[in-house]
Amino acid sequence: MKVVVVLAVATILAASQCHGSEYDRFPLEMVSDGYHPGYPPEVWCPSWRVAVEAHNYINWKTVPSECANYVASYIEGDQYDSDSKLVNQQAYFYAKSLKRTMNDVWIFNIDGTALSNVPYYAKHGYGVKPYNATAYDAWVRKGDAPALRQTLKNYHNLLGLDFKIVFLTGRTIDKKAVTEANLKEAGFHTWEKLILKDPVVYNGQSSVAYKTAERKKLEKEGYRIVGNIGDQWSDITGKFPGFRTFKLPNPMYFIA
Amino acid sequence: MKVVVVLAVATILAASQCHGSEYDRFPLEMVSDGYHPGYPPEVWCPSWRVAVEAHNYINWKTVPSECANYVASYIEGDQYDSDSKLVNQQAYFYAKSLKRTMNDVWIFNIDGTALSNVPYYAKHGYGVKPYNATAYDAWVRKGDAPALRQTLKNYHNLLGLDFKIVFLTGRTIDKKAVTEANLKEAGFHTWEKLILKDPVVYNGQSSVAYKTAERKKLEKEGYRIVGNIGDQWSDITGKFPGFRTFKLPNPMYFIA
Numbered sequence: 001m002k003v004v005v006v007l008a009v010a011t012i013l014a015a016s017q018c019h020g021s022e023y024d025r026f027p028l029e030m031v032s033d034g035y036h037p038g039y040p041p042e043v044w045c046p047s048w049r050v051a052v053e054a055h056n057y058i059n060w061k062t063v064p065s066e067c068a069n070y071v072a073s074y075i076e077g078d079q080y081d082s083d084s085k086l087v088n089q090q091a092y093f094y095a096k097s098l099k100r101t102m103n104d105v106w107i108f109n110i111d112g113t114a115l116s117n118v119p120y121y122a123k124h125g126y127g128v129k130p131y132n133a134t135a136y137d138a139w140v141r142k143g144d145a146p147a148l149r150q151t152l153k154n155y156h157n158l159l160g161l162d163f164k165i166v167f168l169t170g171r172t173i174d175k176k177a178v179t180e181a182n183l184k185e186a187g188f189h190t191w192e193k194l195i196l197k198d199p200v201v202y203n204g205q206s207s208v209a210y211k212t213a214e215r216k217k218l219e220k221e222g223y224r225i226v227g228n229i230g231d232q233w234s235d236i237t238g239k240f241p242g243f244r245t246f247k248l249p250n251p252m253y254f255i256a
Numbered sequence: 257m258k259v260v261v262v263l264a265v266a267t268i269l270a271a272s273q274c275h276g277s278e279y280d281r282f283p284l285e286m287v288s289d290g291y292h293p294g295y296p297p298e299v300w301c302p303s304w305r306v307a308v309e310a311h312n313y314i315n316w317k318t319v320p321s322e323c324a325n326y327v328a329s330y331i332e333g334d335q336y337d338s339d340s341k342l343v344n345q346q347a348y349f350y351a352k353s354l355k356r357t358m359n360d361v362w363i364f365n366i367d368g369t370a371l372s373n374v375p376y377y378a379k380h381g382y383g384v385k386p387y388n389a390t391a392y393d394a395w396v397r398k399g400d401a402p403a404l405r406q407t408l409k410n411y412h413n414l415l416g417l418d419f420k421i422v423f424l425t426g427r428t429i430d431k432k433a434v435t436e437a438n439l440k441e442a443g444f445h446t447w448e449k450l451i452l453k454d455p456v457v458y459n460g461q462s463s464v465a466y467k468t469a470e471r472k473k474l475e476k477e478g479y480r481i482v483g484n485i486g487d488q489w490s491d492i493t494g495k496f497p498g499f500r501t502f503k504l505p506n507p508m509y510f511i512a
Contacts, residue, residue, distance in 0.1 A: 039338040046335060047342040054309040054503045056343045079302060082295040086303040087312045247310045 045070035049251045055233050060254045063127040071251050072126045075118055081150065083249045088154035091229055091246045095161055098226060098243075105192060105223045106158050107215070107242060109230035110169035110179065112250050114155065114188055115145035127252030140171065143178040147186035151229070151248070155188055163226070164192035168214055168235075170207055170255065172199050193218075207255050212238035301326035305507045311489050316510045319383040327507050328382045331374055337406065339505045344410035347485055347502045351417055354482055354499075361448060361479045362414050363471070363498060365486035366425035366435065368506050370411065370444055371401035383508030396427065399434040403442035407485070407504070411444060419482070420448035424470055424491075426463055426511065428455050449474075463511050468494035 039047070045067035051057035063071050074080055095106070108114050120139040121127060155165065167188075171179055173196045180194065195214050202210040211234065215225060219240050228235065228242030232255045236245035295303070301323035307313035319327050330336055351362070364370050376395045377383060411421065423444075427435055429452045436450065451470050458466040467490065471481060475496050484491065484498030488511045492501035 038341060039334060043334050043338045044342065047338040050306055050309050050339055050505070051342045051346065053306050054311075054343075056346050056502050078295060078299050082299045082303040083306055085294060086300065086307045087310075090307065090312050246312050249306070 041066045041070060049074070049249075052251055052254070053247065053249060055247075058233070058254065059256060062130055063125075063252065065128055067251075068125065068128045071128070072122075074251060075121070075126055080249060084148060084150040087229075087246050087248050088150045091227055091244075092154050092157045094244050095158055095163060095227060100162060100226075101224060103164070103223045104226045105164045105166045105218065107166045107168050107225060107228040107230075107235075108151070108155065109232065109235045110167055110171060110183070111140075111145075112148075112231035112252075113229060113235070113248055114148060114151050114167065115182060115186055116148045117145060119146070121252050131253065140175060141178055143182040143185070145182055145186065147188065148248075152187050154229075158227075159190070164223070165190070166193045166195065166218065166223075167191055168195045168211055170197055170210070172197050207232065207234040208238040211235060212240065215240040215242075297322045297326065305330065305505075308507055308510070309503065309505060311503075314489070314510065315512060318386055319381075319508065321384055323507075324381065324384045327384070328378075330507060331377070331382055336505060340404060340406040343485075343502050343504050344406045347483055347500075348410050348413045350500050351414055351419060351483060356418060356482075357480060359420070359479045360482045361420045361422045361474065363422045363424050363474075363481060363484040363486075363491075364407070364411065365488065365491045366423055366427060366439070367396075367401075368404075368487035368508075369485060369491070369504055370404065370407050370423065371438060371442055372404045373401060375402070377508050387509060396431060397434055399438040399441070401438055401442065403444065404504075408443050410485075414483075415446070420479070421446070422449045422451065422474065422479070423447055424451045424467055426453055426466070428453050463488065463490040464494040467491060468496065471496040471498075 038044070045064070048057060048064060048067060049071075052060070091106075098104070111117050117136075117139070120136060124132065124135065158165065165188075167183070169179065176194070176196055179196065183189075183191070183194070197210055202213075215228075216239065218225060225240060225242040227244055227246065229246040229248060230236050231248040231250035233247065234255050236242070236247060294300070301320070304313060304320060304323060305327075308316070347362075354360070367373050373392075373395070376392060380388065380391065414421065421444075423439070425435065432450070432452055435452065439445075439447075439450070453466055458469070471484075472495065474481060481496060481498040483500055483502065485502040485504060486492050487504040487506035489503065490511050492498070492503060
């Protein structure tokens with residue numbers, strides 16, 4: 001790594017001297033995957049992660065290979081749980097501050113939000129390897145995803161405040177039975193609606209488009225979306241996102 | 257700190273046993289400032305910071321006192337610069353990917369974005385102390401704020417791509433001359449517009465409302481806002497935010 005940094009610095013210096021420019025252009029620092037640190041991995045991998053969380057770094061395909069160990073340690077250590085806890089806490093404090101009406105709903109995404117897919121990703125490089133739809137699908141169909149514990153706690157707290165829960169997932173409708181069973185098994189025992197994706201209706205559409213369309217339906221049916229929590233920005237952007245939205249951490253993959 | 261954690265844990269355990277509930281409510285873990293870790297500061301201060309950056313933790317008045325050292329170290333160490341670099345790089349890569357038209361503008365916020373106010377905050381607890389408008393104002397009027405170097409680099413790169421730059425700041429119009437001089441002194445030598453806040457027109461309005469109204473004016477004048485970069489979510493939310501927005505790190509204060 002140090003060699004790469006030294007080479008990059010040397011290239012930048014040489015280039016800026018050649019062009020007589022005080023301001024070196026970023027592309028000189030790029031490495032193969034479009035990322036280009038200038039800082040060692042222990043500094044720029046955290047920068048990468050926070051840029052993902054703050055929606056600055058988008059449309060990425062895989063975790064940068066230099067951050068493989070960093071992401072694995074993050075997910076398996078306390079930080080992921082702590083980060084998830086704080087976000088869920090803020091969601092609950094917000095919910096508590098609201099004057100609830102009968103038709104108030106909270107939307108929960110499922111994978112990476114209510115149910116953890118860490119057991120799958122732990123066996124597939126924590127996002128360093130390209131997404132494998134067949135393998136992931138097979139894993140989902142096993143139906144034994146555990147709850148993300150901080151989300152489960154929040155779910156129970158929101159139910160305790162009498163909010164209705166809507167699960168809105170990118171899982172397709174053929175996975176309805178396994179999803180229902182998995183949710184219950186993991187402790188999410190009740191919901192107002194479980195919305196799965198009809199692949200015919202939403203053929204080729206982005207997650208944002210699909211989720212926006214389904215939220216619009218909810219609003220038309222008379223529900224008021226007060227909160228919305230997901231691990232992807234595509235869960236909480238687009239129209240009718242909810243009064244407040246909450247972004248759970250996920251440095252393993254990006255869904256547009 | 258350990259005593260607080262132990263007491264909190266004990267309280268939670270006692271409470272959940274009393275109520276026979278499997279799911280302890282978060283408020284039991286709250287501490288005086290509304291924050292309530294469950295993890296030691298070295299874990300939950302990073303959680304707090306990422307929650308701030310991802311717009312999960314909002315409307316806060318001061319940095320949690322337990323995170324004073326953490327925030328100071330973050331700002332003065334490499335991480336703040338690295339985080340700022342990555343965000344500016346992503347902004348530049350996005351700009352490079354665009355087919356520019358004549359009236360394309362990039363909006364830059366000023367304080368905490370183009371110009372650094374770290375020299376001020378370093379003398380005022382890095383955000384742990386409540387905001388002091390008089391002291392801050394006096395500091396701004398000195399006009400010697402340095403550039404945030406990663407933003408300056410990006411600014412020059414965007415100029416190199418022939419984008420027009422608009423500075424849109426919450427500074428009031430009485431600070432026009434000192435702001436112009438400070439920007440130039442810091443290396444921001446040219447701009448299409450420098451928009452300062454008229455305190456009569458925007459009396460009592462939020463930063464989001466003010467900035468949205470000024471962006472609307474820009475669009476009416478025929479500009480196309482392609483990018484928008486700021487250190488506050490209020491810089492980049494509301495209507496007409498720009499095609500893409502970029503959130504620079506700032507764990508020292510929150511402006512609504």
